[in-house]
Amino acid sequence: MTDADRILGGAIGYPLVGKIALVTGGTRGIGLETVRALAEAGATVVLTGRDEAKAKEVAAGVDSVEGASVSAVGLDVTDAKAVSTVVRGVAKEHGKLDIVVANAGVLEDALLGMVSEDLVDRMLSTNVAGTIHTVQAAARAMMRKKTGSIVVLASIVGERGSAGQVAYAASKAAVGNVARSASKELGRYGIRVNGVAPGVIETSMTEHLGEEVLGERATDTPLGRLGKPEEVARAIRFLASDESSFITGQILGVDGGLVL
Numbered sequence: 740m741t742d743a744d745r746i747l748g749g750a751i752g753y754p755l756v757g758k759i760a761l762v763t764g765g766t767r768g769i770g771l772e773t774v775r776a777l778a779e780a781g782a783t784v785v786l787t788g789r790d791e792a793k794a795k796e797v798a799a800g801v802d803s804v805e806g807a808s809v810s811a812v813g814l815d816v817t818d819a820k821a822v823s824t825v826v827r828g829v830a831k832e833h834g835k836l837d838i839v840v841a842n843a844g845v846l847e848d849a850l851l852g853m854v855s856e857d858l859v860d861r862m863l864s865t866n867v868a869g870t871i872h873t874v875q876a877a878a879r880a881m882m883r884k885k886t887g888s889i890v891v892l893a894s895i896v897g898e899r900g901s902a903g904q905v906a907y908a909a910s911k912a913a914v915g916n917v918a919r920s921a922s923k924e925l926g927r928y929g930i931r932v933n934g935v936a937p938g939v940i941e942t943s944m945t946e947h948l949g950e951e952v953l954g955e956r957a958t959d960t961p962l963g964r965l966g967k968p969e970e971v972a973r974a975i976r977f978l979a980s981d982e983s984s985f986i987t988g989q990i991l992g993v994d995g996g997l998v999l
């Protein structure tokens with residue numbers, strides 16, 4: 740990225756030069772686009788994925804501005820101890836932690852009658868417990884400096900419910916309340932906690948729905964199309980940046996109007 744790109748990026752985006760950011764589940768989809776969006780605005784970004792080698796490969800392919808970097812570390816967010824170690828490690832290495840995006844999530848569809856105990860465990864351990872571990876570790880790392888922004892990934896289905904997604908929808912409703920509750924606790928430390936609630940976004944998570952269902956979702960969406968991961972990433976970048984300095988405890992819909 741050239742100086743001209745950087746200046747232009749600062750003029751039209753949200754300058755994050757000097758900020759240190761961590762994005763969980765940054766290896767593809769919304770997480771990867773968030774890594775790109777933060778890096779484009781000048782942040783030094785650490786992304787995580789369960790396979791460290793793969794995560795490092797992904798990080799090597801993302802541009803950063805001069806003086807910043809994009810790196811990667813292996814992390815399974817269901818492991819609370821590992822989350823704490825990684826978050827603490829990033830804050831220690833860089834002297835601070837300004838932005839944490841708790842993006843890692845999984846989706847498995849099943850009609851109520853087919854929902855197994857294991858499926859419930861998988862949805863809750865990654866989406867809910869993983870988000871709580873991440874927000875908790877982020878808060879601990881940010882408290883001393885009395886500043887920071889945390890963004891979680893909720894979902895439109897957490898607000899509206901969704902047939903065939905009982906466990907996932909429940910997990911995403913919980914994620915919204917992680918943000919709301921944590922924002923009430925952390926405001927006094929200057930830490931903001933917000934979320935985004937994407938509609939249907941074109942990533943590997945929604946591929947399995949198939950052309951017909953995705954076409955129906957696009958038709959149901961007032962803007963008449965599905966969302967792109969970079970469109971969610973720009974909303975996350977806004978909430979992560981000082982542009983949203985008086986916003987906390989909010990879940991911002993990024994859904995083309997589908998929630999209406």
Ligand code: NDP
Binds near residue numbers: 945
């Ligand atoms: P993808 O499936 O494309 O990416 C998911 C990411 O999460 C991957 O980087 C994956 O990394 C990571 N991940 C999954 N499980 C774990 C884990 N246990 N520990 C660490 N990382 C993990 O999903 P999307 O980009 O579509 O979704 C991102 C977030 O947005 C999710 O929380 C999702 O629920 C939410 N969302 C998505 C919507 C959509 O329409 N796509 C709509 C609403 C919300 P790896 O496999 O390398 O470990």
